[in-house]
Amino acid sequence: MSKAVHVFWFRRDLRLEDNRGLFEALSGDLPVLPVFIFDTEILEDLPRDDARVTFLHDRLQEMRSRMQEQYGSSLAIYQGKPVEVFRNLLASWEVRAVYTNHDYEPYARKRDEQIRELLKEAGVAFHTFKDQVIFEKDEVVKDDGDPYVVYTPYMRKWKEAFKEVGLTVFDSGSRLSRLIEHSRLPNLDLGDLGFERSSIEVPGYELGEKLIDAYEDTRNFPAREGTSRLGPHLRFGTVSIRTALSRALNSENETFWNELIWREFFMQILWHFPHTVDQAFRKEYDRIEWRNDEAEFEKWKKGETGYALVDAGMRQLNSSGYMHNRVRMLVASFLCKHLLIDWRWGEAYFAEKLLDYELASNVGNWQWAAGSGVDAAPYFRIFNPMTQVDKFDREKAYIRKWIPEYGTEEYPDKMVDHKAARERCLQTYKAALN
Template sequence: MFEKVNIFWFRRDLRLDDNIGFLEALKDDLPVLPIFIFDSEILDKLPENDARLSFIHETLQNISKELQDNHNSSIAFFHDKPLEVFKELIEDYDVRKVYTNRDYEPYARERDESIKKLLEDNAIEFKTYKDQVIFEKSEIVKSDGNPYVVYTPYKNRWKEEFDRSKLKIHHTNPYLNNLIKNIQLPNLSLSDIGFKKSLIKVSDYLVTPSLIDNYEDMRNFPAKKNGTSGLGPHLRFGTVSVRKMIKKAIAEKNEVFWSELIWREFFMQILWHFPHTNKKAFRPKYDRIEWRNNEKEFEAWKNGKTGYPLVDAGMRQLNETGCMHNRVRMLVASFLCKHLLIDWRWGESYFAEKLLDYDMSANVGNWQWAAGSGVDAAPYFRIFNPTTQITKFDKNHEYIKTWIKDINELTYPHPIVDHKEARERCLKIYKEAVS
C-alpha cells in the first residue's frame, strides 16, 4: 500500500518561512513530501559552472539539512523534465494534492499547464498560490480592465490597492513536523547533474535601516560601498520574501526603496499580459530597425574592451562577479543598442547568461527600455553620452579603477566608435524605422 502524501514543489521560493504555498501544504491533513526538480529543459542550456545553479544547490542543501536536523525530514531532489518526475512520483506515492507557488514566465506557464493536466488525469489536485509578488496578473489594471503600460500610473494604483494592515508574514515553523519523515529521499550533488561548483558567489543581501534611509542618495553611484541592497538574486530565487522587504520599506518610510520593489511587479505583469515581449518589441515598429549586429564589436562590448571606461568597467564587473550596478546597466545597454546598433536581444541573452539576479521580466523590460522599443521606454533620441556619465556618477573614477586595471596602460583600447558619429547614425537608422 503506497503512502498517502501531499507534495510541495519548491521553485522560486527557496526558503522555509513566509512561504505561502508551503504553509498551505503543511496545514493540510496529510504528510508533506517537499521536492525540487533540477529541470533538464533549463539546465541543458547552462554552462557547467553556472553560479546561479551553485547558489540554488547550496541553498537547497542547507534547507534540507535544517529539516533533517530539526524535523527528521528533507527535500527530495530530481533531475529530469518536470513532467517525467511527476509521472514517477505518481507511481511511487499515493499523491492526493500538489502544492506550489505561481511562476509567471512563458515557459513556466506552459510547464505548469502540462503538469496540471497530468495530475487532473490522475485525480490529483494542483493547488497554486501567489507568493513572489504582492499583486499578480490582472490585480492591478486600469478601470477598463486593460493593463498599465506606464510605470507611474501603475505604481499609484498599486499603492491605492495596497492595504498594509493585511500584509502578514506566514510563519511555517509551527507546522514543520507535518513533513514526511525521512525515508532516504533522493539527494543529488552538483556533479550528479553534470555541473561544477562556481567560483562566483551570491553575496548576502543588506537591508538595514541605514541603507534604506540613504538609498535615494547612494543608489546611483556605483563606487559607493553598501549603496545598494544586493536583494536581486534573493528575490529572484526566493531566499527572502517580498512581504518582509515591503514591511521594511514601510517601516523606514522610504518611497524610493519601496518603488524599486514595485518596479519588479510592474515588469512581471507586463510579461504576463504580453508574453511575446521576451522575443519581440512591445512597439512593433521597432522590430523594423536595421541592426548592424557587428560580431566583432559585440565581442568587444562583452569583454569590456570598447574604449569607453564606464561601459567597460560595467562589463568587466559582470564577467567577474555576475553583478553590475543598475545605473551602469542602463549605460551599457544603451551603448550596445544605440552606439553599436546591435539588437537588444543579443544583450538580453548575454545578461541572461551572466547575471546572478537574472529575471526574465525585468531583464526584457529594461533592455526594451534602453532600446526604446518597450513599455514606458526612453525615447529613441535619448542617447547616453558614455563620457559625461562618468562625470555624473563616477567623477573620481573609483568604480572604473576598481574594474579596469589597465585604464592607464597602452593595453587599454581606443574607443571602437566615435560618440558623435554613432549618435547621428543611430538617430538616422531609428528615424527611418519608426517614422
C-alpha cells in the same frame, strides 16, 4: 513506497519561512513530501560552472539538512523533465494533492499546464498560490480592466490597492513538524547534475534601515556600497517579497519601495504581453535595421570598447555575476544605440551572466534601453558615456577598480566616436519609425 501524502514543489521559493504554498500544504491533514526538480529543459543551455546552479544546490542542501536535523524529514531532489518526475512520483507515492507557488514566465506557464493535465488524469488536485509578488496578473489594472503600460500610474494604483489589503505573513515555519518523517529521500550533488562548482558566489543581501533610508542618495553611484544585492534572493525566493517590503515600509523614503514595485510592474507586463520576450512591445521597433557586428559585440562583452564606464560595468559582470544598476542602463544603451546591436543579443548575454537574472525585468529594461518597450526612453535619448562618468564616477574609483590598465597605453581606444555613433543611431531609428 505507498503512503498517502501531499507534495510541496519548491521552485522560486527556496525558504521554509513565510512561504505561502508551503503554508497551505502544511495546513492539510496529510504529511507533506517536499520536492525540488532540476529541470533539464532549463539546465541544458547553461554553462557547466553556472554560479546560479551552485547557489541553488547549496541552498537546497541547507534546507535539506535543516529538515533532517530538526524534523526528521528531508527534501527530495530530482533531475529531469518535470512531467516525467511527477509520473514517477505518482507511481511511487499515494499523492493526494500537489501544492506549489505561481510562476508567471511563459515557459513556466506551459510547464505547469502539463503538470495540471497529468495530475488531473490521475485524480490529483493541483493547488497553486501567489507568493513571489504582492500583486499579480489582473490585480492592479486600469479602471477599464486594461493593463498599465506606464510605470507611474501603475505605482500609484499599486499603493492604493496595498492600503486596502496590507501585508500578510504566512507562518509556514511554525508548521514544519508536519513534514513527512523520512530522512532518506533522493539527493543529487553538482556532479550528478553535470555541473561543477562555480568560483563566483552569490553575496548576502542587505536590508538594513541605514541602507534603505539612504537608498535614493547612494544607489546611482557604482563605487559606493549603496545597493541591497537583493536581486538573486528575490529571484530564487531565499527571502520573501513580504519581508523585503516590510523593511521598505519602515523608511520614510519611498525609493526602495518603488524599486520593488518596478519589479512587479515588469512581471505584469510579461504576463499580459508574453510576446515581448523576443518581440518589441512597440511593434514598429522591430523594423530597425540592426548592424549586429559580431566583432563589436565581442568587444562589448569583454569590456574593451574604450569607454571606461561601459567597460568597467561589463568587467564587473563577467567577474562577479553582478553589475550596478546605473551602469546596466549605460551599457545597454551603448550596445543598442552606439553599436546598433539588437537588444535581444544583450538580453541573452545578461541572461547568461547575471546572478539576479529575472526574465521580466531583464526584457523590460533592455527594451527600455532600446526604446522599444513600455514606458521606454525615447529613441533620441542617447546616453553620453563620458558625461555619465562625470555624474556618477567622477573620482573614477569604480572604473579603476575594474580596469587596472585604465590610463595606460594598454587600455583600448574608443571603438566608435560618440557624436558619429549618435548621428548614425538617430538616422537608423528615424528610417525605421517614420
